[in-house]
Amino acid sequence: MPETKKCPICGRPSVEEFKPFCSKRCADVDLNRWLTGAYVIPARDDEPSDSNELIPGSDEDDNT
Numbered sequence: 050m051p052e053t054k055k056c057p058i059c060g061r062p063s064v065e066e067f068k069p070f071c072s073k074r075c076a077d078v079d080l081n082r083w084l085t086g087a088y089v090i091p092a093r094d095d096e097p098s099d100s101n102e103l104i105p106g107s108d109e110d111d112n113t
């Protein structure tokens with residue numbers, strides 16, 4: 050079984066020069082995802098911090 054990795058962007062066989070992508074274009078697409086923050090979900094960070102502010106004093110109850 051030949052171990053040919055596939056391009057994570059388009060699924061075509063990857064090329065040695067642009068591993069793990071099949072072309073510079075697909076490598077650029079992946080890079081752009083990082084630059085535009087497609088891999089980051091900042092909204093998730095807001096949720097827990099909001100809940101903390103909604104329940105003031107709950108921490109003090111635990112300590113006392």
Ligand SMILES: [Zn+2]
Nearest residue numbers: 056059071075
């Ligand atoms: Zn590709």
